[in-house]
Amino acid sequence: MITPAATVPRSVRLGYGVGSFCTATVNAVPGLLLLYYMTNFLAVPAWLAGVVVTAPKIWDLFVNPLVGRWSDRTRSRLGPRRPWLLAGACTLPVVFALVFAGPPLKGAPAALYVGACFMATATAYALFEVPYKAMPGEMTHDYHERTSLLQWRMIFIGAGTAVSGVLAPAIVTSQGDEGSLASYRTMGLTIAVIMLLAMLGTFFGTARAPMTGAPEPDRGGWREQAAAIRGNSAFLWITVLACTQGLAVSMMLAAAPYFAAYTLGDPQSTQTLFAALVGPMLLTMPLWVRLSKRFDKRGAMVLAALLFGGGTAAAMATPLLGALYAHVAILLVGVGIAGVQLLQFSMLADVIAVDAAGTGRRRAGVLTGLWTALESGVSSFGALVFGVILSIGGFVESDPTRPVTQPDSAVTAVLVGQTAVPAVIIFLSVLMTLKYRLTPPAAPAPAASA
Numbered sequence: 506m507i508t509p510a511a512t513v514p515r516s517v518r519l520g521y522g523v524g525s526f527c528t529a530t531v532n533a534v535p536g537l538l539l540l541y542y543m544t545n546f547l548a549v550p551a552w553l554a555g556v557v558v559t560a561p562k563i564w565d566l567f568v569n570p571l572v573g574r575w576s577d578r579t580r581s582r583l584g585p586r587r588p589w590l591l592a593g594a595c596t597l598p599v600v601f602a603l604v605f606a607g608p609p610l611k612g613a614p615a616a617l618y619v620g621a622c623f624m625a626t627a628t629a630y631a632l633f634e635v636p637y638k639a640m641p642g643e644m645t646h647d648y649h650e651r652t653s654l655l656q657w658r659m660i661f662i663g664a665g666t667a668v669s670g671v672l673a674p675a676i677v678t679s680q681g682d683e684g685s686l687a688s689y690r691t692m693g694l695t696i697a698v699i700m701l702l703a704m705l706g707t708f709f710g711t712a713r714a715p716m717t718g719a720p721e722p723d724r725g726g727w728r729e730q731a732a733a734i735r736g737n738s739a740f741l742w743i744t745v746l747a748c749t750q751g752l753a754v755s756m757m758l759a760a761a762p763y764f765a766a767y768t769l770g771d772p773q774s775t776q777t778l779f780a781a782l783v784g785p786m787l788l789t790m791p792l793w794v795r796l797s798k799r800f801d802k803r804g805a806m807v808l809a810a811l812l813f814g815g816g817t818a819a820a821m822a823t824p825l826l827g828a829l830y831a832h833v834a835i836l837l838v839g840v841g842i843a844g845v846q847l848l849q850f851s852m853l854a855d856v857i858a859v860d861a862a863g864t865g866r867r868r869a870g871v872l873t874g875l876w877t878a879l880e881s882g883v884s885s886f887g888a889l890v891f892g893v894i895l896s897i898g899g900f901v902e903s904d905p906t907r908p909v910t911q912p913d914s915a916v917t918a919v920l921v922g923q924t925a926v927p928a929v930i931i932f933l934s935v936l937m938t939l940k941y942r943l944t945p946p947a948a949p950a951p952a953a954s955a
Contacts, residue, residue, distance in 0.1 A: 641854040
């Protein structure tokens, strides 16, 4: 007889999903505020601030696959993934708070301090995030249940993004339009506490998570594993796709406070822009689950990317049409991002499950480690690219004691970096989606039992 596909209990879905507060905040808060914090409060030149945001992510190329390999080979009464979730929960909130601790430094010394703390943050984040992303592909064999499972993750990502994009800027600007070093410090501590609670929630909430993946870890060396990954075209294309889309998202995050301050003329509108972005992420997940079943995941991804890119391109007209128009355009972007992120993770879970079924080995950690490292590393270049665009536009760094008036060329650079360049990148990702070939018949069949 054929056993039915494993069903993930609702409590486990909720417990797993809440960990996405970590994903959302550790990416969105630095992506949104770190560049602006350095250029406008620590007097770090824009190009150097871009390097600081980017450089620690290169470390991910080494540490993420390493953590994934360790988690694949972990034998514990807690399972192979959950000990690493606990390790991340105990370290990430501390080093994250230190990033925004506001040391009495300016210029290059401040950049070195922030860079060192951000490097430690990337390491602690890998301890949690890599095993976390490996888990959905091991929880169920069902192709469409993975999307349903991951909509809970995306709902919590939306909530976490709201915390990052609304609460974090609100704390920063609570002491004035521009904020202060003290308000950044308070923000860092507040977000760190929220992350700690969410990560511990996932550790305890996944105690009953089913494990349907291959029981034996892959004992091959790096060379053998790299060769196997090169032969997995679905994994390669979903990784390239995620990297491309992540680059556009990170550019827009880095540009958002500048867009609010210099294009809309209101630094506090960062919060309302993020509310417009996050709203669709919280409300449209069931719609994207249905669309993925109707058009398959690849077709739904194309539609999501077109909405994402179309809204981003439309925002170019903001100087002519005003702030309300900008919020409507960002609302459309939010609908697209909701689908893009849900389908990325669902496709990755499919790839992991198919790989385990085909090889009989557990290497979800290696796959997610490499995927996360590449996606995070490439995405980090968004802040660097935007910083370079600002420098080309003649943006002048400052601190609260020395305010400056930006030239018109710098204001134009902000608009281009927020809209035109990310839109082109997203439209390129539509073409990449067509190279992804994994479809429902290729998903692993339920295991037979005597």
